Amino acid sequence: MKKIACLLLVLFGLQNTNANSGIKSIETDYTIMKVRVMQYKNTTKIIGTSYEGTVVCYDYSGKLQWKNKLSGFMNNDIYCADIDKDGKDEVLAPNADGNIYCLDDDGKLLWKFRQNSAPLLSATVVSDGTTKYVVCGGYDKNVHYLTTTGKLIKSIPSTSYSIEKKFKNHAINYLRTVQQNGQEVLVVLSAFNTNYDQGVLYYFKPLEDKPYQFAKMKGKGGGGSCPGTFAINDIIPGNTEILLGGNGLNKLQVSVASVEKCSAEKMNFRFNNERTDLGKVGYRLASAEAVPYKNSFKYYVLFGSRMFLVAPEKNGEATEIIESNYAFNDMCKDANNQKILLASAQSGGSCIHVLDYTNNDWKKDFEKLNPPGKIAKILMNTSDFSKKLRKFKTPNWESQKVTVKVMSSGLEKEEINALARENSKNLVIIEDVRKLYPHVENWDRSEMENKVSRETRDHRKKYDLTSNQAFSSFKKGLDASGTGIQYWQGHGRDVYFYSLPTIKRVVDYAGDKTVIPVFAELEQHDADIEWMVEDFMYPLASYLQGTNSFISMRNKHLFWQSVVYTPAWKRLVSGEFPDAFVSSMEESNSKTMDMSISGRMGLWAAGSMNQWGARFTRDNPCYDRLRQLSYQKVPNHALRMFVHQIASGASVVHNTKVNAAYQKVLWDMIAKGILYVPTRNEIVSFNPVHVSMLTPDSLFLERNHVKDVTIYDADFEKNNPMVISRTTGVFAGAPVTKWDFSNYASGAKERRLEFLPSYTNGMVLTTPPTDKNSKRGTLESHLHPIYKNNTKEFFTDGRNYYSDVAKTKTYKADEYYTTVKKAIEEGAQKMPLTVKGRVAWVTAQTAPKHLRLTLVDGGYVNPDDRVATVTFHTAKVKKIINLLTNEEVKFNSEKATIIVPCGLFVFLDIELKKAL
Incomplete structure (x- = not known):
């Protein structure tokens, strides 16, 4: 009973509530991304904003x-x-x-202001004597002064x-106010690029058009230098500092700018071993605050965990x-x-944590903190799932026909061998060549005729191996x-490491x-790439065709809907090398x-490829490097992404090791067979509508830039409606347009982290145009028999729709989308079933009268916890069984309602009255 009581305390947010705790946790039931404090007469209240944009207010007792x-x-x-002086x-x-x-002090909306569609990044209030002004700015590259009632x-x-x-x-990264000479x-912090830009601090007197001083950061900009947090240290009078926390893979940088001296320099951390002291490699964003200490202060810098x-x-x-068990989304000081x-x-938590830095226990409490709420629920749910999985038959x-090939499982040799004994038919683990990185062949x-291929080198590599030395390393592996x-x-440009x-x-x-040779970030689409592909990629693919080896192409952003349809990759798309190429993704900083x-x-x-791949790496959760939050200690997000994509047929899995003990449940699921991996002709959750990609429009290709944040153009956005739009860095987290593919097809409402899209009407595939003479064959020839003579094809170049491959007629994206949307909705009625709710899903036929719904x-x-509503169309259901618990699920002839536990998945067997 004592254990149960403790678990309930954790789940319902009552952990660490005794008066002597150095940390108290307030359960909100939301994923809180930012925290601030507001003054309410003589008291202080806590303000948080959630992942969904909900603003919450709590008092220090934890009461909403x-x-x-x-x-x-x-x-x-x-x-x-x-702002109203009350x-x-x-x-x-x-x-x-x-x-x-x-919002007013009771959370009611007072007013709102919008100049254009560009996301706003920051806001502050500045006083000019007795008059106050609201100031805001963001990706539209303007500083906007408003009245306190929201008038421009x-x-x-x-x-x-x-x-x-x-x-x-430049974009407006941050806006804040400081005191100078009374x-x-x-203060305006600029941003040009989310990966290689330290920015400039501009100081303005209220309402003036020009800054009276500015401070440039010292040193060259590089990966990990971009400021993503902004705090003010005014503890010592006459020595005001601005603290700017940078982003990076394994680089901790905080810039300290003196307001009075108008200077800026890097914080000196005095580490014994910087790499060890930073903790394990991973993408992080530094947050810094100044806390009083003796007669001075200390900087508190939160970096990862x-x-x-x-x-x-x-x-x-x-x-x-001081190291915690978790990383956190934000930090601020209540002086x-x-x-x-x-x-x-960051692993899906739902608390606001209050650290009392005057309490001597805060350090040990920080080290042992196990957040209540959703983190506890995720861990409990995963543990319970694993226990039940042992009994699964x-x-x-x-009869699963597909073997999943896992690249870099993170498991020890003994664990790999144990999984092979469990079911080597379902799962094969392929590890890195050890002790090779960063050495490549010289x-x-x-x-070489092409200058770019001849001269380009990757600065992270050491070109110091002979062919025999390289071969020796491969042979040992x-x-x-x-x-x-x-x-x-x-x-990137250099594919010639060996x-x-x-x-x-x-x-x-x-x-x-x-x-498996891995190629990463082949984003370019010019003559140099065309030369390189013909010189190296296709000869390699030709050599691999017919072997058990293949190329893994790990590309970013919209590559698989845009660049792959440029001339360089025509032979790949044609199906000339279907066994030699496997698609994968370098998802970092992507929004699509x-x-x-x-x-x-x-x-x-x-049929262009006979396998497709999935990948997880630490910076997958990054949609904007200026606010990079990618140091999850419990990779539940990766687990669920893999479950969905593997259940959708992904059979090549590239994994980055994070908390291997937690991730092991995925490998167990594949080996045991509860995670069924379908062939493409077993999937019955494709919508009959597919959108075929023509040679991409130049504007569509150009909109792949996600790091440059100075390219917002209101007139362009107004005058150029796109089938696939708002894909640049300036639209991080922004709403998609109503005529966008993501809106009418996938159900995504914004440009942010849609790794688990809903596709309420079934997966709408983007494909090569149907060509009966192509080596790959027709789409219908590869799919389940229910799609024979039942698919409907639309054509696009990313900008417009067209009547056919020849572009006989052109249809504008913001007009014709209603036709495509209607066809998708009508196509859903021809499917066995569809699913509504904030869930990702896939259905496969495992036997003539059995469907697997994941x-x-x-x-x-x-x-x-999610509610999934399953609607049956052509499927006539006899029985539904939860395969993990073996429990029967209630349903009627039209619908079934399923609860998907927080951080988990549900595997259902649907027995049919008659075959599809």
Whole structure:
């Protein structure tokens, strides 16, 4: 009973509530992304904003004061200030939908302001004497001054004051106010690029058009230098500092800017071993605050799951490191109450954590913190699932035909062997070639005709191996593995890490074992790429065709719906090498995952490739590197993504090891067979409508830029409606248009982390155009018999729709989408079933009278209990069984309602009265 009582305390948010705790956790039932404090006369209240954009207010006892769902889109910032001088703060929420929302102290909407469709990133309040102004800005590159009732006073374009020679303008990364010489001034932090830009601090007197001073960050910009957090240290009078936390893979950078001196330099951390002290490799965003200490202060820097306590003096105390079990979405200081507030844990948490930095116990409490609420629920649900999985027996009518090849499982040799004994037919694990990275072959490229291929090198690699030395490493890897090896063959422009003769030698030596060359980020679509593909990629593919080896192409953004349809890749799309190419993704910083799945599955279903792949890496949850939150310690988001994509037929899985003990449940599911992997002709959840991609329109190709944040153009957006739109970096988290593929097909409402898309009317594939003379065959020839003579094809180049491949008639995206949408809805009626709810789903036929329905909690980083409504169309159902629990599910002839547990999935067997 004691254990049950403790579990209930954790689940319902009552952990760490005794008076002596250094940390208290407030359960909100939301994934809290940002935290702030607001003043309510003589008291302080906690403000949070959720993943969905809901603003919540709590008091320090943990009691909810109010909440407001606003627009349903994310708030990029929260700022609290008393703008009407009644002693109670209002709340400003600059939103991804382009609005700034102003809420009163009770959470009621006072007003909103919107200048255009560009997401707003930041807001503040500045005073000019007794007059106050609301100031906001973002990706439209303007500083907007508003009255305290939301009326526009003036806009200051960044082109009018930017000092950068390379850029004519910049996005508004942050807006805040500081005191200088007794006067309040506005500080603007610029941004040009989300990956290689440190920005400039501009100081403005209220309402003035030009800054009176500015501070550039010292040093060259590089990966990990972009500021994503902004805090002010005013503990010591006359020594005000601005603390800017940078982003990065394994690089901790905090810039400290002196307001009075108008200077900026990097914080000195004084580590013993920087790589070890930073913790395990992963993409993180630093948050910094200054906390009083003796007669001075210390910087508290949150970076991933570690808190660094840094002395400001150059010869001060060594940096102290306190490590938690979790990383958190945000941190802010409440100076009045001597507290640090932490937003929810990045692994799907739902709490606001209150750290009392005056309490000597806070450090040990931080180290052992296990958040209540959804984190506890996810762990409990996964544990319960694993226990029940041990008793699972594959139904006797199921016979899985597909073997899943897992690249980098993270498992130890003994665990790999145990899984092979469980079911080697279902699962094969292929590991890296050890001790090879970062060494690659140094071979003679001088005779290459193409200058780019001849001269390009990856700066992260050491070109220091002979062919024999490289082959020796590959040979050792193959000798140590019973299944095969995978390795990096190229990145970006340089695909020549190892010469073709060396790799042919390796493939020959491998015999029946698998060799997987990985190519990452082949995004370009120019003549140089065309030359490279013909010189290296296709000869390699030709050599691999007919072997057990294949190429894994790990490409970003919209590659599988745009670049793959450019001239360089025509032979791939044609089906000339269906066994030699496998699609995968480098999802970092992408915003179009729902379409990535459609594109990869479309090429597989059409016969261009006979396998398709899925990949997880640490920065998958990043949709905007300026706010990079990608250090999940419990990779539940990856688990659910893999379950959905493998259940959809993905048979090549590239995994980055994070918490291997937790991830092991996935490999167990594949080996045991509860995660059924269908062939393409077993899937019956494809919508009969498919959208065929023609040669991409140039504007569609150009909109693949996700790191440049200075390209928003209101006139362009108004005058160029696109079938696939708002894909650039300036639309991170923004609403999709009503005529966008994501809206009418996948059910996505925004450009953010749609790894688990709903596709309520069934998966709408994006495919090559039907060509009966193609080597790949026709789409219908590869699909389930229910699709024979039953598919409907639409044509697009990403910008417009067309009547046919020849583009005889052109249809505008914002007009013709209703025709496509209607066809998809009508097509759904011809399917066995469809599913509504915030779930990802897939249906496959496992026997003449049996369907496998897989349902997955669709909240990627905001998991929750989900309600899935299954509607039956052509399927005449006899019985539904939950395969994990063996329990019968209630239904009627038309519908069934299924609860998908938080962070989990449900596997159903649907027995039919008669075969499809």
